[in-house]
Amino acid sequence: MRELTYVSRHTAEWREAPDPTLQSDVDAIVAPVAATPCDVDSAILAGHGFIAPPFAIGHECVARVVDIGEAVTGVRPGDLVVLPWSINCGTCDHCRSGLTAHCTSVPHMAMYGAPIGGTWGGLFSDLVRVPYADAMLVPLPSGLDPVAMASASDNWSLSWRLVAPHLKARPGARVLVVARGSIGLYVCDIARALGASDVLYVDPKPEHRAIAESYGARTAEAIEPIRHGFDLAIEATGRVDQLALALKSLAPEGFCESAGNHFRPGELPLLDMYLTGVTLRVARDNVRHHIPDALDLARSGQVTPERVVSHVLDWDDLPDALPQRLLKPVFVRETR
Ligand SMILES: [Zn+2]
Ligand SMILES: [Zn+2]
Known part of the structure; x- marks a missing residue:
């Protein structure tokens, strides 16, 4: 598979990586279908981050579930889901009290889109492994547009x-x-x-x-x-x-x-x-804890997050368009 890799200031490119596979019966494999940069990604692409490249970038997307482990019950292959930016187990003391960005089952700061607390890949990748799938994944409510809600992983929520x-x-x-x-x-x-x-x-x-x-x-x-x-x-x-x-x-x-x-x-x-x-x-945001509340507000019709989406672009446009610092481009594709 390809993963969009931040390689140097203002430059990102596709690099080949092995397809991720299920590593436990609580994992899922998902394919991002609408992904967008977090506001911090433009600072990273401008060279202001503190992690040296190269690394797979991106931590906001709506994805389609491709495969699930035998113990996963909350989602099925084909479902559209919001994938939170930080990795959390859902069962440790911190996760149970809502501090999902401080999960103690994974290394400190474990997240997508930057190799801090382990390497989990980025969400501008063709496929992504999701540990603790039942704790991590939030089904996208019907009626919500994946393009409008691509940012529910982080900035919207x-x-x-x-x-x-x-x-x-x-x-x-x-x-x-x-x-x-x-x-x-x-x-x-x-x-x-x-x-x-x-x-x-x-x-x-x-x-x-x-x-x-x-x-x-x-x-x-x-x-x-x-x-x-x-x-x-x-x-x-x-x-x-x-x-x-x-x-x-x-x-x-x-x-x-x-x-x-x-x-x-x-x-x-x-x-x-x-x-x-x-x-x-x-504070780094405990986003998984309140994604459901944020999606409830989106579903209420009182808000119009789609107005912030500045460009809807093809997945293959990512290397050229991402370094341009557009307000909120959303990159879309179908699952393969
Ligand atoms: Zn972010
Ligand atoms: Zn936890």
Whole structure:
């Protein structure tokens, strides 16, 4: 089979690899049919990651189940499934308490799309082995489009987690979104759908701001900190200066969620944070735990994640198109 391999800055190419096989009776083999880059993949392709290439890239897809081990009961060959970005067993203490990104049955940080915590391959591959298939795989609800939901593996479901629990705790909260890619736009969609009274989306790119405005957000190219402005700030830029801006814009006892991936150093305004009384969360997402809730919202019809999909391209376009840093291209194919 082919796996799309990140080989050097701005360059990815197909490399041949052995077809994966079932290694236990709880494994499955799946074939991605709609796959898309996570926002962090553009930083990796630009050379900002901390793992030296070459490695198989990609960790967001909807896939078709090709084969299952004898003990797998939750999916059948032919089913369409969401495949989460991190590897989790579903039964260890961490998994059972929802901390699926911290599964203790696999090496720390085990994931698709980067050789951290073992080598699990990437999701821009023709075939993928899925361990713990019943714990990992979430059937795609009927009626949901695999292209629109290709990001449910990570960015879409992460965006749900960044904003939905806060709006449940603080109905009508005022939300600041400082972003550069798909995560911030998904957050705008979800925040408006779940009743945020005000959403301000900050991004220098006019084409991104146009999508945010279509979701009912106000937008700005850049802002000065607005003291006491927002109950909740979401930062998804990977830039510490932008995180600092978001923190300085919070209301007293406000909450800041950072989507992380701060590969470059910087300083946080700790005195401001102390004086305002803020909570900052910077977390790898336990995405498997809340994929079902995120899919429920998608199925409700209150949101339109397909608006963030910037291009629908053929699987064979991956090596040329992926390094171009398009907003959210989805690469599609049929199972072979
Ligand atoms: Zn990701
Ligand atoms: Zn586990």
